[in-house]
Amino acid sequence: MPKSDYFEDVYEVVRLIPTGRVTSYGAIAAYLGSKRGARMVGWAMNNCHSRPDVPAHRVVNRQGLLTGKHCFGSPTAMQELLEAEGVPVKNDQVQEWNRHFWDPLVELQ
């Protein structure tokens, strides 16, 4: 049993994101039970350095904007990763966000 279940849960949901799909912090937070916990999800991602298996580039904000791109070392690394997986990104913004949006509450039910 890990000490921070909240973080572990966030990482687990992020790992379940299929390739070519993206989700929002609020969706993960809502899946955990608190939509207001979106900031905690971002905090967990900030500690993503402790979890190399967490595709944080698949997690963006509600607007589909690549907010945490700066955490990848390069401001374009996140965009390149998403485009490499089949998710078109323009101006740090996911194209067809509504189509690529992956909701754990719906997919994982």
Place this chain on the structure above:
DNA sequence: GCTGTGACTTTTT
């Protein structure tokens, strides 16, 4: 033990 901060979201002005 208390304060500050944070890759957000929602509501109100």
Place this chain on the structure above:
DNA sequence: TAAAAAGCCACAG
């Protein structure tokens, strides 16, 4: 319609 403020929970100092 756009912009600004508040709310929220958890970790770090």
